Amino acid sequence: xxxxxxxxxxxxxxxxxxxxxxxxxxxxxxxxxxxxxxxxxxxxxxxxxxxxxxxxxxxxxxxxxxxxxxxxxxxxxxxxxxxxxxxxxxxxxxxxxxxxxxxxxxxxxxxxxxxxxxxxxxxxxxxxxxxxxxxxxxxxxxxxxxxxxxxxxxxxxxxxxxxxxxxxxxxxxxxxxxxxxxxxxxxxxxxxxxxxxxxxxxxxxxxxxxxxxxxxxxxxxxxxxxxxxxxxxxxxxxxxxxxxxxxxxxxxxxxxxxxxxxxxxxxxxxxxxxxxxxxxxxxxxxxxxxxxxxxxxxxxxx
Amino acid sequence: xxxxxxxxxxxxxxxxxxxxxxxxxxxxxxxxxxxxxxxxxxxxxxxxxxxxxxxxxxxxxxxxxxxxxxxxxxxxxxxxxxxxxxxxxxxxxxxxxxxxxxxxxxxxxxxxxxxxxxxxxxxxxxxxxxxxxxxxxxxxxxxxxxxxxxxxxxxxxxxxxxxxxxxxxxxxxxxxxxxxxxxxxxxxxxxxxxxxxxxxxxxxxxxxxxxxxxxxxxxxxxxxxxxxxxxxxxxxxxxxxxxxxxxxxxxxxxxxxxxxxx
Numbered sequence: 001x002x003x004x005x006x007x008x009x010x011x012x013x014x015x016x017x018x019x020x021x022x023x024x025x026x027x028x029x030x031x032x033x034x035x036x037x038x039x040x041x042x043x044x045x046x047x048x049x050x051x052x053x054x055x056x057x058x059x060x061x062x063x064x065x066x067x068x069x070x071x072x073x074x075x076x077x078x079x080x081x082x083x084x085x086x087x088x089x090x091x092x093x094x095x096x097x098x099x100x101x102x103x104x105x106x107x108x109x110x111x112x113x114x115x116x117x118x119x120x121x122x123x124x125x126x127x128x129x130x131x132x133x134x135x136x137x138x139x140x141x142x143x144x145x146x147x148x149x150x151x152x153x154x155x156x157x158x159x160x161x162x163x164x165x166x167x168x169x170x171x172x173x174x175x176x177x178x179x180x181x182x183x184x185x186x187x188x189x190x191x192x193x194x195x196x197x198x199x200x201x202x203x204x205x206x207x208x209x210x211x212x213x214x215x216x217x218x219x220x221x222x223x224x225x226x227x228x229x230x231x232x233x234x235x236x237x238x239x240x241x242x243x244x245x246x247x248x249x250x251x252x253x254x255x256x257x258x259x260x261x262x263x264x265x266x267x268x269x270x271x272x273x274x275x276x277x278x279x280x281x282x283x284x285x286x287x288x289x290x291x292x293x294x295x296x297x298x299x300x301x302x
Numbered sequence: 303x304x305x306x307x308x309x310x311x312x313x314x315x316x317x318x319x320x321x322x323x324x325x326x327x328x329x330x331x332x333x334x335x336x337x338x339x340x341x342x343x344x345x346x347x348x349x350x351x352x353x354x355x356x357x358x359x360x361x362x363x364x365x366x367x368x369x370x371x372x373x374x375x376x377x378x379x380x381x382x383x384x385x386x387x388x389x390x391x392x393x394x395x396x397x398x399x400x401x402x403x404x405x406x407x408x409x410x411x412x413x414x415x416x417x418x419x420x421x422x423x424x425x426x427x428x429x430x431x432x433x434x435x436x437x438x439x440x441x442x443x444x445x446x447x448x449x450x451x452x453x454x455x456x457x458x459x460x461x462x463x464x465x466x467x468x469x470x471x472x473x474x475x476x477x478x479x480x481x482x483x484x485x486x487x488x489x490x491x492x493x494x495x496x497x498x499x500x501x502x503x504x505x506x507x508x509x510x511x512x513x514x515x516x517x518x519x520x521x522x523x524x525x526x527x528x529x530x531x532x533x534x535x536x537x538x539x540x541x542x543x544x545x546x547x548x549x550x551x552x553x554x555x556x557x558x559x560x561x562x563x564x
Contacts, residue, residue, distance in 0.1 A: 086400035
């Protein structure tokens, strides 16, 4: 049985179509990333999945349970890490787990039985009696993750889990998520960080304006869509530079003030540009950012 | 449509308790200040209004004005504390504080959450109303044993006003809207319901309006209990308050579904 099944799901608010005929599946134990800029429909998809919004058309099932008709049953098997912190700031870390466990019908004894291992998992053993307001951003995120695990869910739904965190805190979250995947949990992750998507996801759906524009394993997508080295050029007159390197590049994209040259032989491009004063050049392997730029004509960063 | 509405109804008879306990835990942290406030407010009002006005007014409906007023204030405090809890604290938990957002990701349905919030607002009004009746009885303006009968009526009054306020919360676009409810609905109701002066002093048309207002029924009930008088049309009063507690619950659940689960 698949963990998540979306078939032709459409959601619109008035005339604005937010999710447009979306179909995808997530297998148990898999990490699927929904990748797209703000407004692509990622958050709406997670709301639909939890039964917090009703689709205008299409079918959604979670572990075979129809949503939203039996969303409550489905939510019993889902843990959610929302995009915006919704912890109870007046409460301590321990109290947050207790209160949230009760929302799942757990007794105080049951919550206390699982709390130590959740706190250890979230590296918050020493903060059990600290108030949430005293925690750093990274700690709050880890507490939200621990809280999402309180009902021992099979599926974790994470809406931009590392947005707003510093790099260190972000790496710790990624490491924790990998250990959850190793334990066989299924993860649906929305993100606009390419690095996050590349590191964690088995498979990606690239979204734009509510539609799926590409799908596949991260490296397969990169090979398929780009398949050659990239030279980034900062500075100078982009139009002049473009004609200078055109014969040697497969494709050239201008995004903001940066020129992206996709070249099977980047050395030739670099040779052309070394003579021009005031440029900064960077040669690198292709990544998901390039895939997105190619598919949509613009950068993901927003 | 109907199916979607049924899905947000309370999942069972006890789920709401988790919401009530969450609010109780938050309240416990400020309980001392809250209880002192509950006691101080009626003491100040009873002393000031009762003695100040009482000396000028003398007896009302066969009792001292302070005793008359104390019963009215017990009902009014149940009304205001349930209303404030629902239109301010619940509104915050539904919106900015994102408490409901977290709850909606769990085994709670929207109906469970609304029910838990109403029960909590009812509890707050029970606390406030109990404080007034205790103060009144201590000062000799209410009979001790009859206080026990006043408590369930105060709680029912709280539930009715919490339920009504939940509709306002469901419709309110912002805090300013909530103020309108206070000034345009609650304040007139206070004067039309016989809380501070007898309904019989008003023109006939106003008396008819008064008979439809939940506060009027609550005031009648609480006053007869606190003054140790036989209650007239007991069944009608209780039934009216029950209707005001139950119907707005279903309406507010529908409105909140439209607002939050689009």
